[in-house]
Amino acid sequence: MKYKLSELAQIKYGKDHKKLENGNIPVYGTGGLMRKVNNFLYSGESVLIPRKGSLNNVMFVTGKFWTVDTMFWTKINSKKVLPKYLYYCLSRINLSALNVGSAVPSLTIKILNEIRLDIPSLSKQKEIVKKLAPFERKIRLNNQINANLANRYQLKHLINKLFLIAFSLLFSFLFWNIFLNMGVIVMLKFLILSSLIFGIKRFPICFG
Numbered sequence: 001m002k003y004k005l006s007e008l009a010q011i012k013y014g015k016d017h018k019k020l021e022n023g024n025i026p027v028y029g030t031g032g033l034m035r036k037v038n039n040f041l042y043s044g045e046s047v048l049i050p051r052k053g054s055l056n057n058v059m060f061v062t063g064k065f066w067t068v069d070t071m072f073w074t075k076i077n078s079k080k081v082l083p084k085y086l087y088y089c090l091s092r093i094n095l096s097a098l099n100v101g102s103a104v105p106s107l108t109i110k111i112l113n114e115i116r117l118d119i120p121s122l123s124k125q126k127e128i129v130k131k132l133a134p135f136e137r138k139i140r141l142n143n144q145i146n147a148n149l150a151n152r153y154q155l156k157h158l159i160n161k162l163f164l165i166a167f168s169l170l171f172s173f174l175f176w177n178i179f180l181n182m183g184v185i186v187m188l189k190f191l192i193l194s195s196l197i198f199g200i201k202r203f204p205i206c207f208g
Helices: 083-091 109-113 122-198
Strands: 002-004 009-012 022-029 032-037 046-050 059-061 064-067 071-076 116-118
Touching: 009 109, 022 059, 046 083, 059 083, 064 071, 071 083, 083 116, 083 122
Parallel strands: 022 064
Antiparallel strands: 002 116, 009 071, 022 032, 046 059, 046 071
């Protein structure tokens, strides 16, 4: 059956989080988890839809959470659609194509409410969600592995960079020591040679 998104969920605005104290409740923005605070906007299953920025970064969350003002959250009518199924449906839509912003990609509640979705019965939704769950776990695991590899690469890059800096400093130190020592030796040779040629008994630098 075809539904407008407005018939399936109420789209709510996020709020500023800067005045909140640190805690254990996640705060989400269009880029994902931003921080954890001591208060929440909603508790339950919800689909988060970007209002500005990365418009296709739709997220599914459960439990207590807060969203910033660049991220919509939804209160879902679970009598018509499973929150997880709605997440799958919205994830398949190219929301960037609905962009109304100029400098910054943006979406509005009015535009989102007009999105039409083909929603089967709840029993069919449960069946689909159950089948997709293993694939979602694999994707999440792959993302975690990729994130770990990226962190390891960044750490390795940082170690290499620090090694090069340390090596450069050591090389510079050794070079200047060698240069200064060679300079002293050359000067001594010059003074000795000068004393031999001109019959100077004392080095020119030793007056008195």
